[in-house]
Amino acid sequence: MQREKRGTLPLDEDGFDKLSPERQSAIATAAIEIFGKGSYKEASTDEIARKAGISKGLLFFYCKNKRQLYLHTMEYLYEKVVDMVVDDAFWQIDDFFELLLYTARSKGSLLERFPWALSFSIRAFYPDHRDIKDTMNRWNQEQIEIMFERFFTNVDWSRFRDEVDPMHVLNMLIWTADGWMHQRQASQEPVRLDELMDEFTLWLNILRSWAYKPEFLTEPLGTQAGIE
Numbered sequence: 301m302q303r304e305k306r307g308t309l310p311l312d313e314d315g316f317d318k319l320s321p322e323r324q325s326a327i328a329t330a331a332i333e334i335f336g337k338g339s340y341k342e343a344s345t346d347e348i349a350r351k352a353g354i355s356k357g358l359l360f361f362y363c364k365n366k367r368q369l370y371l372h373t374m375e376y377l378y379e380k381v382v383d384m385v386v387d388d389a390f391w392q393i394d395d396f397f398e399l400l401l402y403t404a405r406s407k408g409s410l411l412e413r414f415p416w417a418l419s420f421s422i423r424a425f426y427p428d429h430r431d432i433k434d435t436m437n438r439w440n441q442e443q444i445e446i447m448f449e450r451f452f453t454n455v456d457w458s459r460f461r462d463e464v465d466p467m468h469v470l471n472m473l474i475w476t477a478d479g480w481m482h483q484r485q486a487s488q489e490p491v492r493l494d495e496l497m498d499e500f501t502l503w504l505n506i507l508r509s510w511a512y513k514p515e516f517l518t519e520p521l522g523t524q525a526g527i528e
Contacts, residue, residue: 309371309439315362316372327352327362328376329414331369336416340370340429367431374424374436377417384410386451394456396466397508398524400473403451404500408493418493422481444470459516469511476503 316324330351334343345366349359363369385406393399411417427436448467460466480499484491505521 309375310435311368311371311375316368319362323354324376327354327359327369328373331373332377332414332420333416335370335373336418336420336423339423340366340427340432345369370432371435373420374439377414377420381407381410390451391454393524394454395459395524396452396455396457396469397504397512397521399452399455401501401504401522402524404497408497411493418491422491425481444474459512461511461513464511466511469507472507473500473503 316327319327327348330348331343333351334348337343343366345359346356348369349356352359359369363372385403387406390399390402390406393402411421424436425440427433444467447470455466457466460469477496477500480496481491501521508521509517
């Protein structure tokens with residue numbers, strides 16, 4: 301039987317959810333590192349089990365197979381991001397671009413706590429193996445709609461110029477980030493979190509100056525909810 305949690309990943313019923321939070325964290329942290337270091341195919345479940353402090357047999361008792369382990373790891377990181385980002389300050393922000401900036405900075409703080417989380421997230425955005433490719437591509441696309449339906453309920457859409465579609469703006473940010481990532485990969489340059497944040501903030505400012513009505517551009521980006 302499959303279940304769906306708030307991340308909407310197709311997860312089988314297995315022993316992972318019955319584990320203590322500490323054991324879940326140990327397995328997920330080990331898996332984030334190993335899946336983040338290389339391709340899905342290259343990732344060693346033996347090494348994940350060793351780093352998690354359990355046997356491989358026990359690992360596959362908790363997660364039925366490598367694919368399910370990967371999906372559990374993705375969901376674990378997703379829920380950690382949501383738990384950290386969607387706090388009281390998040391719901392006080394009613395500006396679309398301020399909310400994106402706040403979310404990005406909160407995500408950055410979480411990624412710094414998991415050294416391989418950024419690499420794992422990038423690989424999950426560009427899945428390379430048939431076991432996960434279709435599922436992850438579908439899931440990545442679903443997150444855009446979920447973001448609007450669940451996390452932008454307090455946004456004041458009247459700030460946008462009448463001819464601008466906010467969904468189009470969000471897609472433009474995704475396309476820009478995708479192009480930046482491909483450029484880095486083509487030049488074999490590492491993706492550094494601080495550089496990505498600088499670029500993302502620049503893109504937000506450019507799109508905000510185009511998308512918003514002039515009367516809503518009097519304050520610089522980063523003034524809501526104590527963002528500096």
